[in-house]
Structure formats: structure tokens, C-alpha cells
Amino acid sequence: MRGTLLLARSEIMRLRRNRRYMISTLAFPIVLYLLVAKSAKATVYGVDFAAYYMIAMATLGSFSGALTGNAIRIAQERKEGWVRQLRLTPLPSNGYVIAKIIAAMAISVPSVVIVLLLGRYYGGVHLAIGAWITIAVVVWLGAMTFAALAIAIGYRLQPDQVQPIALLIYFVFLIIGGIFFPLKGFLQSVGNFTPTYEALKIATDVAGGASVSGGLIAGLVIWLAIFSGLAWLSVRATAETV
Amino acid sequence: MSHSGTGPVVSFENVSKHYGSLKAVDGLSLDLRAGETVALLGPNGAGKSTSLDMLLALRKPTSGKIRMFGSDPYHGVKTGRVGAMLQSGGLMPEVTVLELVTLVTGLQPRPVPIATTLRRAGIESIADQRVDRLSGGQTQRVRFALAIVGECDLIVLDEPTTAMDVETRRRFWASMKEEVAEGKTLLFATHYLEEADQAADRILVINRGRLLADGTPAEIKARAGAKRMSFRLRGVNEPFLLGLPGVTSLDVRGDVVQIQTMDSDATLYALLDAGYRPHEIEVGSLGLEQAFLAITAEDDRAGENASAAVEEVRQS
Numbered sequence: 001m002r003g004t005l006l007l008a009r010s011e012i013m014r015l016r017r018n019r020r021y022m023i024s025t026l027a028f029p030i031v032l033y034l035l036v037a038k039s040a041k042a043t044v045y046g047v048d049f050a051a052y053y054m055i056a057m058a059t060l061g062s063f064s065g066a067l068t069g070n071a072i073r074i075a076q077e078r079k080e081g082w083v084r085q086l087r088l089t090p091l092p093s094n095g096y097v098i099a100k101i102i103a104a105m106a107i108s109v110p111s112v113v114i115v116l117l118l119g120r121y122y123g124g125v126h127l128a129i130g131a132w133i134t135i136a137v138v139v140w141l142g143a144m145t146f147a148a149l150a151i152a153i154g155y156r157l158q159p160d161q162v163q164p165i166a167l168l169i170y171f172v173f174l175i176i177g178g179i180f181f182p183l184k185g186f187l188q189s190v191g192n193f194t195p196t197y198e199a200l201k202i203a204t205d206v207a208g209g210a211s212v213s214g215g216l217i218a219g220l221v222i223w224l225a226i227f228s229g230l231a232w233l234s235v236r237a238t239a240e241t242v
Numbered sequence: 243m244s245h246s247g248t249g250p251v252v253s254f255e256n257v258s259k260h261y262g263s264l265k266a267v268d269g270l271s272l273d274l275r276a277g278e279t280v281a282l283l284g285p286n287g288a289g290k291s292t293s294l295d296m297l298l299a300l301r302k303p304t305s306g307k308i309r310m311f312g313s314d315p316y317h318g319v320k321t322g323r324v325g326a327m328l329q330s331g332g333l334m335p336e337v338t339v340l341e342l343v344t345l346v347t348g349l350q351p352r353p354v355p356i357a358t359t360l361r362r363a364g365i366e367s368i369a370d371q372r373v374d375r376l377s378g379g380q381t382q383r384v385r386f387a388l389a390i391v392g393e394c395d396l397i398v399l400d401e402p403t404t405a406m407d408v409e410t411r412r413r414f415w416a417s418m419k420e421e422v423a424e425g426k427t428l429l430f431a432t433h434y435l436e437e438a439d440q441a442a443d444r445i446l447v448i449n450r451g452r453l454l455a456d457g458t459p460a461e462i463k464a465r466a467g468a469k470r471m472s473f474r475l476r477g478v479n480e481p482f483l484l485g486l487p488g489v490t491s492l493d494v495r496g497d498v499v500q501i502q503t504m505d506s507d508a509t510l511y512a513l514l515d516a517g518y519r520p521h522e523i524e525v526g527s528l529g530l531e532q533a534f535l536a537i538t539a540e541d542d543r544a545g546e547n548a549s550a551a552v553e554e555v556r557q558s
Contacts, residue, residue: 014336081332090322
């Protein structure tokens, strides 16, 4: 485990140095929040717009942090032979994947925290302390689904295929998950089943004091199981070609 | 620390690796003993890299058994007993050389001091450079550094000096000698015959996935009809010369005769016994390169004959 943590520390250091990655996970949701949070006065998913948009942007930050950085890097590092090189070290065979997940989850923390702080002090969102913590944890843990998806894609595809496919999946899930704007009608009925929407809705229910539906939690868990299963299959299928 | 116990460091028992109908490795059996420096020599596609991949638990043999320090190779790799550098191995980008060496050193159960690794690999001067901005030769040296960050018992290198310039190559082998002097076993694949000749105390020649020869560089040279004889002689027909004992090839230009022979003494005596008196007689050894070509060419011919025989059986 010590080796895995050492590798995770290096991974976090690399992610922090990568400007493009930091912009997409940190700057993008912050700037969007500052621009949009006060532009509408409405009640969305049972909460004020400023509270809805705070939760949406925190979800955006953590989910994008979990998916985009890792998927592309894993594909590149497999192609360039770094994954192979690591297999020749005493690092446990699952150490690389675990370190990637730890790094992605760790790097998502600041964007969640900063957006929630903005919600409180810029958007004027007032919640009980327990609700703040629950929202942060839900939005952050929900990104585990995308962390697993990143492994599945990164191990299965070539680097030049990963970028467009990851972006496509990412934007589809964000849009029909209600992250950029609340959904209505048909889109909503489809979006109900996305992990992005499920994380968002659990958090807005917590913020609005509504009872959280077990179906939403079950949905997230099912997505996590599906993506983890795909990740496991991808890693196993490529065991002889890394 | 060197290998304790008396068993072989590495053993291949009738190991094969097939990709569909392609037999990349075909019934390979060999043992490496502690403290040996062994060159795995063969042309491209001979099965060198596949054999090393299987030894390092990156690929599974289709059949046969590989042991490392008496247990399975995966165990050997994960307990830090092997340092390895593969052609296909890459480096982590976006970090400095020092950060990378520090990380991989941290993964070792018996780490070597980082300063020692940097010195042995000759990368002190580039320690603060970013890994993804190195030249080919510098990258190769960093990859070598990653193979020696732990106090291992076995070092495995696949074509280690590819992309190195002459000076770097010289330094590389000098630091490799330091490692071997500590009692480590070294296995390296190469197609530089000169390198195998100079660095190894044992050479394994493989071709088409099979072991063709196993011996000291001198034995390998001897194995392939490794004497060259030349003399001047008028008026002798070529069939007669080819019929002399030991002769494997013949080249006649005017009165200059060049013979390659398995047994230079027998060839010469037979020539003299037949009443000829050649002059300007010279006898010398073949280089390892010619020996190697002779061994693999013989094997390729055998392969063609075998497939021709199969073809005949099919047609009849």
C-alpha cells in the first residue's frame, strides 16, 4: 500500500502541474458559477437557483476531474510503456489503477470545496452544517462512477480515440444530467437515469430538506457497479498487451 | 545480496508461446546460474523479447514452466529481486528525472541510495530535467537507472544499448560490471554480437523461438565450423576441395582458395596426404558474427527443409 500511496502522490503532483487539467476541473466550474449563479431567480429541483447552480458546478468539477485527466493519461501511459515499466517494479499489480483513482478523487476536492464556499459567500446559500457536509460528500463520492469509467476507457482505447469519446460521454452526461440547465419533458425522463443527475438530485434534495429517494442512491451505486465492472474487464483484457 | 541456495536463478522448462499459428517461442529450455552474465543473442523476431516478457511475468507461456529463484516469476518481480529494462518500457511524463527515480526507488523493498543510482546511470547532470524533454540516449539512461534502483539479485535488459552513443555505451558496460561484481546475475538480449562477445561469459543463441547454441563466446565460435583457412594452390577442382573432411564452404578465386572448416587440422592433413603442396597457408578463427550467422543460417535451412518435407507429405 505504501508504494501505491507514493505513486498516488506523484500522480497528484503531475495533475497539479497540468494547466489544462486544472482549468477544466477548477477554473471552469468556478468561472461558470460566478457568471451564471445570479443570472436567474427561480426554484430549481426544489432549491433556489443559486443553490442549484452551486451543486451543479461542484458536480461538474468533481466529475470532470475524475474522468478527463485519467482516461487520456492511462491510454497514453499504456501506449508509451509506463504501465509496463511499473509492472516490472514491486508495486502491487492493482497499484497503478488504485493510485489513479486516489489522485483523481483527491484533485476533485478543491473544486468541490471552492464552489461550495462561493455558493455560501457569493451566492448567498444558507444551509445547516450537516447539509453542507452531506452535499460535499455526495457530489465528491458520486464522481467515483466517472473515475471507474476513466479506467474502462483508458485501458480499452488508443490515446487518439480517448479524447473525443471521453468528451462526448462527458458532455452527454452533463447535459442530460441537468448540470448546465435544469431539464424538462423527454430529456428529463432520460436524464433521470444518469449518474450526474442522480448525484445532483440527491444533493439538491438534501439542500431543500426533502427526503432523498432510495432510487437515486441505488442508481448511483448501480452506475458505479457497471463502470467498475467495465473497468475490471478492460484491465483484464489488456493484461498481456500493456 | 546475491542469490542464496544452489538452484538456478532462472529456469525455462520446455517453454512455448504461440500467437495463433506463430510460434514466437518454441520449446525453450535453459538455466541461469547465480553470478553469470548471459547474452541472449538472436536476429529480430527470434523470440528474445517474448522470452524476457514471460520471464518478467508480463506474458504467460502457452505451455511449459518458468521459475525464478525457485518460485513463479511474478513473485520474483513483486519481491524486488529483479531489475529490468525493456525496449517497450516507458517513463512517467511531467516529472523530473530525480522525481521519477525517487518514486521508483520508493517502491523497492531494498532501495539503493538515489545518489548511487544517478551516478551509475550517468544521469546526475540531467536530474532536474523533465522526463518528457530528454533525448533518446538520455531516456535510455533513465530507463537503465530504473532497472538498478533496488538491491536486486537478477538484472534483465532487453537491447540495453540501443540508441546509446559509443561513450554512453562504454560507461553503461562499466557500471554494469559494478553490478555484476556485487554477485548479481545479468541476462541481456542483444543483436550486437561484439557486445555479447565482450560482456557475456555465456551466450545463448536463439532463432525461431528455439535455443540453438549455449556456451562461452569461444565455444559458440568453435561450434559453427569456426576456422577459416586460406592458401594458394594451382589446378585443383572445387568438388575435391569441398570433399575434404570438415569443409563447410569454399571460395576459389584464381589460385587463391578460402575454406571454412569445422576441423582445420583434418582438412589440411587430407589435402597434404592427397599429394598437394599449397603455400601461403593461413588459419584463423571466425568472428562471433560469422559464427552466429552460420548457426542461424543452418537453422533456417533446417526449417525450410522441414517445411518442404511437410509439403511433400501433404502432396503425396
